[in-house]
Amino acid sequence: MSTDLEVRFKNIYPGKYFLSFSKEDLNTYLKFRSWLPGEEVIDGIEKAGESNMNCVLRVRTNERSFIIKQARPWVEKYPQIDAPVERNAVETRYLGLMGEDVELKIQTPELIGSDTDNFILVINDLGGEPFSFLYEHNSKLTGEDCKSMMAYISRLHQLKPVNFPENMAMRVLNHEHIFHFPFIEDNGFKLDDIQSGLEGISWIYKRDKVLKQKIESLGKLYLGEGKALIHGDYYPGSWLKTELGFRVIDPEFSHIGHPEFDLGIMIAHLLMTGHSEEIIPAMSRYSSEQAVDNELIAGFAGTEILRRLLGVAQLPLKLNLENKKALLDQASDWILSGMIRHE
Ligand SMILES: Nc1ncnc2c1ncn2[C@@H]1O[C@H](COP(=O)(O)OP(=O)(O)O)[C@@H](O)[C@H]1O
Ligand SMILES: [Mg+2]
Numbered sequence: 001m002s003t004d005l006e007v008r009f010k011n012i013y014p015g016k017y018f019l020s021f022s023k024e025d026l027n028t029y030l031k032f033r034s035w036l037p038g039e040e041v042i043d044g045i046e047k048a049g050e051s052n053m054n055c056v057l058r059v060r061t062n063e064r065s066f067i068i069k070q071a072r073p074w075v076e077k078y079p080q081i082d083a084p085v086e087r088n089a090v091e092t093r094y095l096g097l098m099g100e101d102v103e104l105k106i107q108t109p110e111l112i113g114s115d116t117d118n119f120i121l122v123i124n125d126l127g128g129e130p131f132s133f134l135y136e137h138n139s140k141l142t143g144e145d146c147k148s149m150m151a152y153i154s155r156l157h158q159l160k161p162v163n164f165p166e167n168m169a170m171r172v173l174n175h176e177h178i179f180h181f182p183f184i185e186d187n188g189f190k191l192d193d194i195q196s197g198l199e200g201i202s203w204i205y206k207r208d209k210v211l212k213q214k215i216e217s218l219g220k221l222y223l224g225e226g227k228a229l230i231h232g233d234y235y236p237g238s239w240l241k242t243e244l245g246f247r248v249i250d251p252e253f254s255h256i257g258h259p260e261f262d263l264g265i266m267i268a269h270l271l272m273t274g275h276s277e278e279i280i281p282a283m284s285r286y287s288s289e290q291a292v293d294n295e296l297i298a299g300f301a302g303t304e305i306l307r308r309l310l311g312v313a314q315l316p317l318k319l320n321l322e323n324k325k326a327l328l329d330q331a332s333d334w335i336l337s338g339m340i341r342h343e
Helices: 003-012 023-032 087-099 143-156 168-183 198-206 209-223 259-272 276-284 294-310 321-337
Strands: 042-047 055-061 065-070 111-115 120-124 228-230 239-242 245-248 255-257
Touching: 023 042, 023 055, 065 087, 087 111, 087 120, 087 168, 143 228, 143 245, 143 259, 143 276, 168 209, 168 255, 168 294, 198 294, 198 321, 209 294, 209 321, 228 259, 259 276, 259 294, 259 321, 294 321
Parallel strands: none
Antiparallel strands: 042 055, 055 065, 065 120, 111 120, 228 255, 239 245
């Protein structure tokens, strides 16, 4: 981290602890918090994996390994972009709730420690790797993974915690990149740099007034009041394939919202990773107390596909222009028809 960013951090939040890669610094901090008891000492520190927004480290000690995560007031991958630090308190609350549920606790990291003053949390190391490999390889979710993916989200949507934080600053950030920015005609984002010819194709969707109106009203719903606790980022980057099975991490976008949002995001990524055949069987496993609105699911799913192909949060998809055009057409059909259907 460059010095000017350190200065910036200290200016905004004077006296806050700044996670460092130095063993000595981290050792002092962890001992002070009593998270490294007795004779336990740090053997090594490494980046936990590909992280987007936060500083996420794996700490190896003489006894175990664990994950320490800090939400800084910027996006770790793009430090020039500000990011709300309240996400740390949201993630902490969510993980605490998971720990109280007999089933969800098995599929979520355990909260070992929390220091919300410094926007830090410590969770157990689940090992494994995120399911992001689905984008690059021709690999598939197993039947067991699909079952766990649906069991988790079904159970989560039945929780009705009181006073769960609104998480509005994170929702506003997400709203911008899902429902707004990708559809602005002159947003300055050079799609031809991603793939030659993508810019030309994008005009079809960016100039479709009816489509854009639908997306705008879906965006309003996203920011509005909801009825259940949702994960808020239920896609392969938040799913871990571990030796013990399918696990779920990174609930920093969670809020009381629309279950259809989680389901739509999940379906969008199933389609983009070549799981179109698995969508209907997966959805048949979804069980919730309240009925879900299929039109809303189709709308959120379609919007997620459009924004992943046309917006800044690109995925490592190995698709040619023709494949992308087919996905974009299917996505806008889902939004306009309000149905998940195949040509
Ligand atoms: N509890 C955990 N067990 C194992 N690996 C983890 C755990 N939490 C995070 N990771 C790894 O660190 C990466 C970044 O963590 P994540 O919570 O997604 O941070 P960010 O929100 O900054 O992307 C994950 O993709 C994963 O590889
Ligand atoms: Mg994240």
